[in-house]
Amino acid sequence: MSKAKKGKVVSYNKWGYIFLIPFIVVYVTFQLVPLFNTIYWSFFEYYRDGMTQIGPNVVGLSNYIQLFTSTDPNVPTIFDYTWNTLIMWIMGFVPQIVVSLLLGSWFSDNRLRLKCQAFFKTVIYLPNLIMASAMAMLFFTLFSEGGPINSMLMQLGILDEPFKFLYNTLSVRTIVAFMNFLMWFGNTTILLMAGMMGIDASLFEAAEVDGATPTQVFWRITLPLLRPILIYVMITSLIGGLQMFDVPQILTNGTGEPARTSMTLIMFLNKHLFSKNYGLGGALSVILFIITGILSMIVYKFSNNND
Amino acid sequence: MASNSSMSLQIEDSKNTGGVKARRVVAYIVLVAISILCLFWFYVLFINSTRSHAELTSGFQALPNFKNFKFVTQFFTNFKNLMAGTLPIWNGLLNSIIVAGSCALLSTYFSTMTAYAIHAYDFKLKKAIFTFILMVMMIPTQVTALGFINLITDMKLDNTFIPLIVPAIAAPATFFYMKQYMESTLPLAIIEAARIDGSGEFRTFNTIVLPMMKPAIAVQAIFTFVQNWNNYFTPALVLKKDKLQTLPILIARLRSADWLKFDMGQVYVMIAFSIFPVIIVYLCLSKFIVSGVALGSVKG
Numbered sequence: 001m002s003k004a005k006k007g008k009v010v011s012y013n014k015w016g017y018i019f020l021i022p023f024i025v026v027y028v029t030f031q032l033v034p035l036f037n038t039i040y041w042s043f044f045e046y047y048r049d050g051m052t053q054i055g056p057n058v059v060g061l062s063n064y065i066q067l068f069t070s071t072d073p074n075v076p077t078i079f080d081y082t083w084n085t086l087i088m089w090i091m092g093f094v095p096q097i098v099v100s101l102l103l104g105s106w107f108s109d110n111r112l113r114l115k116c117q118a119f120f121k122t123v124i125y126l127p128n129l130i131m132a133s134a135m136a137m138l139f140f141t142l143f144s145e146g147g148p149i150n151s152m153l154m155q156l157g158i159l160d161e162p163f164k165f166l167y168n169t170l171s172v173r174t175i176v177a178f179m180n181f182l183m184w185f186g187n188t189t190i191l192l193m194a195g196m197m198g199i200d201a202s203l204f205e206a207a208e209v210d211g212a213t214p215t216q217v218f219w220r221i222t223l224p225l226l227r228p229i230l231i232y233v234m235i236t237s238l239i240g241g242l243q244m245f246d247v248p249q250i251l252t253n254g255t256g257e258p259a260r261t262s263m264t265l266i267m268f269l270n271k272h273l274f275s276k277n278y279g280l281g282g283a284l285s286v287i288l289f290i291i292t293g294i295l296s297m298i299v300y301k302f303s304n305n306n307d
Numbered sequence: 308m309a310s311n312s313s314m315s316l317q318i319e320d321s322k323n324t325g326g327v328k329a330r331r332v333v334a335y336i337v338l339v340a341i342s343i344l345c346l347f348w349f350y351v352l353f354i355n356s357t358r359s360h361a362e363l364t365s366g367f368q369a370l371p372n373f374k375n376f377k378f379v380t381q382f383f384t385n386f387k388n389l390m391a392g393t394l395p396i397w398n399g400l401l402n403s404i405i406v407a408g409s410c411a412l413l414s415t416y417f418s419t420m421t422a423y424a425i426h427a428y429d430f431k432l433k434k435a436i437f438t439f440i441l442m443v444m445m446i447p448t449q450v451t452a453l454g455f456i457n458l459i460t461d462m463k464l465d466n467t468f469i470p471l472i473v474p475a476i477a478a479p480a481t482f483f484y485m486k487q488y489m490e491s492t493l494p495l496a497i498i499e500a501a502r503i504d505g506s507g508e509f510r511t512f513n514t515i516v517l518p519m520m521k522p523a524i525a526v527q528a529i530f531t532f533v534q535n536w537n538n539y540f541t542p543a544l545v546l547k548k549d550k551l552q553t554l555p556i557l558i559a560r561l562r563s564a565d566w567l568k569f570d571m572g573q574v575y576v577m578i579a580f581s582i583f584p585v586i587i588v589y590l591c592l593s594k595f596i597v598s599g600v601a602l603g604s605v606k607g
Contacts, residue, residue: 015508016428020436023421027477030470031443034454041453099341106334111327114334122593123342125600129589131537133555134581137562138352141574148351151367182345187600194601214330236445243447246539246555253563266449266540273452273544281453289450296445 035289042282048275055279063283076260078268078287084173084256085264088248089241091177096185097233103185104192105218110201124186132183136250139175140166166252169261176248176262180241188233195229196222228302235299239292245270352582356575357382363571385572389580392573394557395549396580403553406468406542407535410475411528415485417476418527419520422485423512427498444479449540456544466548471541481527488523526599529592533585554581 042063046055067078103124106112114120127135142149143165150162165171199222207217223230245266248256254270256263265288272281355363357371357378371378389396425437448455459470493516501511517524539555546552552560561569561577589596 012502012508013428013430016424016430016433018508019420019424019428019512022417023440023477023482024436026417026474027443030455030458030474031446031448031451031477034451034458037454037457038451041457102337103341106338112331112334114331114338118594118597120338120342121597122590123345125593125597126586126589127345129533129537129585129596131555131558131581131585133537133539133558134578135348137558137574138348138578138582140562141355141571141578142348142351146364148355148367155366182348186345190597190600214326239445239447243449245449246537249539250559250562269449269452270540273456278453278457285450285453289446292446292450296442299445300441 038282038285038289040282041278042286044279044282046279047277059279063279064287067280067283067287076263078265078284080260081263081265081268084260084262085242085244088173088176088180088244088262088264089238091173092180092184093234093237093241096181096188096237097230099181099185100188100192101223103189104196105222107189107193108196109214110204121186121190124189126186127183128187130183132179132246133250135179135183136247139179140251143171143175167258169258172248172252172257172262176244176251179247180244184237184240188237191233192226192229195226199225232299232302235295235302239295239299242266242288242292242295349582349586352575352579356385356572356579358572358575359384360570360572363575381572382576385570385576386580388570389573389576394561394577395552396554396557396577398550399552399554399557400580402468402546402551403536403555406471406553407532409468409472410535411532413472414475414478414481414531415524415528416517418478418481419485419517419524420512421482422489423516425486426489426493427495440479440482444483448474452541452544455541459545465545466551467545468551470545471535471538475531475535478531481531484527485520485523488520493519526595529596529599536585557581 041056043058043060044056045059045062046057048054070077103120106114107117107121141147144150145162145164149165150159153159154162163171165175203221203225204217207221212220243266244264248262248264249267249270252262254267256267265284269281269284269288272284351367354368354371358368359381362368362372372381421440425433455470456465459465464470497515497519498511501515506514537555538553539559542553543556543559546556558578558581561574
């Protein structure tokens with residue numbers, strides 16, 4: 001009897017494989033095969049120089065070396081693009097985490113009993129759903145020389161003449177970072193709030209009985225218990241930050257102006273994809289793949305420890 | 308604040324009442340300031356899309372032109388001018404809806420199916436496949452873009468929607484959400500009961516599992532739709548033909564055009580055209596969406 005039952009179970013469980021077919025077939029075709037193809041081309045010299053097609057020739061690691069070194073100090077290397085990406089991520093992420101922690105702790109504080117919570121949550125989450133490219137186009141027009149921001153600052157007497165926001169390294173990076181902040185802090189707030197609500201309420205009550213101030217409760221109880229979710233938020237945000245593309249691409253029309261100081265890694269990759277430089281594009285993709293792979297492993301480790 | 312229960316609570320911790328009140332005031336001020344920071348840009352967009360080019364170049368004004376409902380007529384004039392221009396915006400809108408809608412459908416249906424395979428069955432490779440999907444969840448599509456473009460060029464699929472829609476079937480993040488949801492809402496006993504009643508496995512999935520997953524499917528359908536509606540990177544690489552381009556590509560074209568020659572009123576209307584539909588839909592579904600984000604984060 002047990003044998004018959006076992007046979008029955010096995011015949012059902014083959015359906016597990018059948019239901020997995022669409023995912024596996026599509027994933028292998030559109031993700032894994034392209035990944036190996038990308039890695040393959042990264043060892044080749046293969047691009048167009050004007051009208052002549054160069055390659056494909058096997059060149060080993062020279063594409064990678066070319067990305068990391070530069071003979072001309074005016075030509076940026078991958079380090080410069082990584083720095084651009086990271087600095088714009090940090091400038092957006094620091095205010096994002098501060099504001100999110102603050103709002104999250106207010107929303108989840110039972111003693112504050114804030115009204116209109118649903119309204120505020122709706123408003124702060126709104127920018128996350130807006131098309132990043134449209135938002136970047138909007139900020140481009142708002143901050144352009146004849147745009148409303150300059151016009152307002154002049155009406156208020158802060159500026160005498162229009163400021164060229166889009167031709168200054170600091171202001172371009174600040175605008176990009178600000179947009180990233182605006183688009184992501186609502187999401188982070190909701191994630192952190194959910195984490196805070198998951199903390200055992202008796203801990204807060206005990207602290208209150210012992211006479212702890214709200215500041216003490218925040219630093220001594222909320223923050224340490226929130227550490228796993230904070231690390232998760234930080235690393236997923238970093239992975240997202242490395243993919244930063246739409247906002248600076250549209251804002252600077254793909255040039256990374258001024259002098260490529262706002263050009264991110266993916267914008268650089270996009271340039272190679274459009275000019276069909278297989279070798280350099282491939283090498284850059286592989287480097288990005290390795291970095292995100294390592295970061296993903298960290299996230300994976302953390303979310304497994306949480307179980 | 309005037310309700311009885313909160314009054315009595317306030318009296319109870321009268322020692323802290325002053326502190327709580329002060330903190331509440333600070334919280335409201337900061338929240339209102341942040342809300343203004345979020346909405347300000349869309350307000351400016353709204354105002355500017357109701358102005359003519361001449362008005363816009365003469366400087367910013369904080370209020371719309373209410374005289375004779377000028378702001379309404381000007382908005383439609385700008386819109387009409389935009390439609391008469393070179394950007395195929397209706398096509399763009401339609402293409403965006405087709406791509407994002409198909410992605411949302413395929414992604415939710417097949418992610419549920421994948422999650423069901425892992426949730427309901429026991430097979431040898433189950434753990435290995437599950438771990439694999441979790442590991443690749445974070446890998447961005449951009450790093451495989453080069454190979455992806457080569458592949459679709461070889462398959463002669465460039466300038467079609469297929470390379471944008473079909474890959475949505477394999478969506479690790481959506482799968483993960485579905486798997487989490489199933490663990491809390493889909494008891495295996497129900498599947499067992501369906502089997503006893505003689506329902507085939509595929510039919511059980513379609514007629515019993517899918518309806519039970521409706522809330523999760525709705526949340527993920529919205530997110531997938533928005534994500535693809537906003538996607539610029541891949542469509543820009545795949546769609547070169549004018550008639551096939553989606554809204555984000557049109558926005559990029561607007562940016563790279565010699566925009567000084569442009570009627571600024573039209574530019575603002577074009578931006579509004581791609582932003583406001585999403586805002587309206589969001590406001591209708593916001594409660595649902597915000598709680599959906601929190602739901603997905605429970606696991607963290």
